[in-house]
Amino acid sequence: xxxxxxxxxxxxxxxxxxxxxKSLGKARGIVKKxxxxxxxxxxxxxxxxxxxxxxxxxxxHACPADNTMRFFCTISDGTMVVExxxxxxxxxxAAVEEEPSSPLALHGRGLKLINGLMDEVSIKSGQNGTVVHxxxxxxxxx
Amino acid sequence: xxIEVEEKEGYNIVTPNGELDVYTVPLFRKxxxxxxxxxxxxxxxxxxKLTYIDSSGLGSLIETYQKVHAAKGDVAFVIDxxxxxKILKLVNLDQVFRIYPNVGRALQAVGVSGGYVDEEFFSDxxx
Numbered sequence: 001x002x003x004x005x006x007x008x009x010x011x012x013x014x015x016x017x018x019x020x021x022k023s024l025g026k027a028r029g030i031v032k033k034x035x036x037x038x039x040x041x042x043x044x045x046x047x048x049x050x051x052x053x054x055x056x057x058x059x060x061h062a063c064p065a066d067n068t069m070r071f072f073c074t075i076s077d078g079t080m081v082v083e084x085x086x087x088x089x090x091x092x093x094a095a096v097e098e099e100p101s102s103p104l105a106l107h108g109r110g111l112k113l114i115n116g117l118m119d120e121v122s123i124k125s126g127q128n129g130t131v132v133h134x135x136x137x138x139x140x141x142x
Numbered sequence: 143x144x145i146e147v148e149e150k151e152g153y154n155i156v157t158p159n160g161e162l163d164v165y166t167v168p169l170f171r172k173x174x175x176x177x178x179x180x181x182x183x184x185x186x187x188x189x190x191k192l193t194y195i196d197s198s199g200l201g202s203l204i205e206t207y208q209k210v211h212a213a214k215g216d217v218a219f220v221i222d223x224x225x226x227x228k229i230l231k232l233v234n235l236d237q238v239f240r241i242y243p244n245v246g247r248a249l250q251a252v253g254v255s256g257g258y259v260d261e262e263f264f265s266d267x268x269x
Contacts, residue, residue, distance in 0.1 A: 024164055053197055103234040104204050110197045116232035
């Protein structure tokens, strides 16, 4: 598939990208630009990294049949929301949220990074896919 | 990303320049794994020229740390970028890695071979 993104209005953008590693840099750039354009310049790198980590999880674990990963960026009431969505097989949340056994474990720190970088994070996963919901509040709104 | 490798005071100093992420980790691994075959096992990872790191980059730092330690070597990290330090702290690696603000401090802390200290090197670098 080809990647595309659409500004639904000034405060929302929806993006679809092929489910492959090459898409991660593009996604990071799109999220960062959107964040900066809405006053989140100071947190843009954090938000973009969190989005990239969520998308990387899809590539590594979800394997959606349509080979597509989607995300939405929305600005509402001083908060930037990023939702990363896939229609893959879902996964066991308990296993993913389990802390790595040691800081030196080779894997399992993507979600820890997301939680540390964003103000609010929630994940819903089931047979029909997964939604990672992440929020960052503007500093003056905190 | 470019990676500089320098030998100083018996240590290999590896300086990745740019972003250490899912795209550049293969190059970083190639360089550090090559050094692993070096009889001088001790390593200083100078991350002062690193502009970005993701979870893949963190994994490659851990892998390098573990392999050098398995060979009874020593590793020190040089980090002066608050953002890179913040990322390491989020995953508690600051509690495991030995982190210094410049290469001179790192060399002093890990014990330069023979007790020799290159004062000029220490004062010039990252000052």
